[in-house]
Amino acid sequence: MLRVEVTDDLDSCFALRRKVFIEEQGVTEAEEIDGKDGEATHVIARYNGDPVGCARVLSYGTTAKIGRVCVLPEHRGKAVGIALIETCHDAARTTGATRAILGAQTRALSFYERLGYASYGDVFDDAGIPHLMMERGL
Numbered sequence: 001m002l003r004v005e006v007t008d009d010l011d012s013c014f015a016l017r018r019k020v021f022i023e024e025q026g027v028t029e030a031e032e033i034d035g036k037d038g039e040a041t042h043v044i045a046r047y048n049g050d051p052v053g054c055a056r057v058l059s060y061g062t063t064a065k066i067g068r069v070c071v072l073p074e075h076r077g078k079a080v081g082i083a084l085i086e087t088c089h090d091a092a093r094t095t096g097a098t099r100a101i102l103g104a105q106t107r108a109l110s111f112y113e114r115l116g117y118a119s120y121g122d123v124f125d126d127a128g129i130p131h132l133m134m135e136r137g138l
Contacts, residue, residue: 004053004083006091007044010037012051013068016044020070021127031127041095043087045071045080053080057088064092064138066102085115089138098138103131 007013014033021027036058045053053071057064066088071080092100103126104112109119117134124131 002047002083004045004087007042009044010042013042013044013054016051016054016070017068027127041091043084045084047075053084055084055088057091059095059097062096062098064097064100066100081111093138099135100138101133101135104134106130106132
């Protein structure tokens with residue numbers, strides 16, 4: 001059974017991010033650990049109690065920035081990412097956010113478009129991976 005919730009379990013979030021971003025995608029630890037986790041709200045997805053995905057939300061007034069969204073490979077395509085983003089939206093609304101932004105890897109654009117996001121700006125490099133900014137109302 002899938003359960004997604006706000007969490008203080010940063011050890012599990014960091015372990016997931018290490019597996020996906022550092023080990024799978026080749027991001028360096030220096031790029032992954034950016035010093036913003038202490039100010040973020042963290043969301044974790046657990047399947048039968050085991051951590052399988054996570055994300056974080058940074059609040060900037062009425063704008064929430066969602067980031068570090070990751071799901072273990074064996075759990076992709078099973079709506080874990082959708083549940084993570086919806087829970088991030090809920091967490092953002094509790095802080096008064098009316099808009100969500102995120103930097104999406106270009107290969108994930110269609111995923112975010114299905115969730116109501118629209119891209120803006122130009123493609124940019126983040127840790128050697130092409131990204132595009134996206135936004136949607138909350």
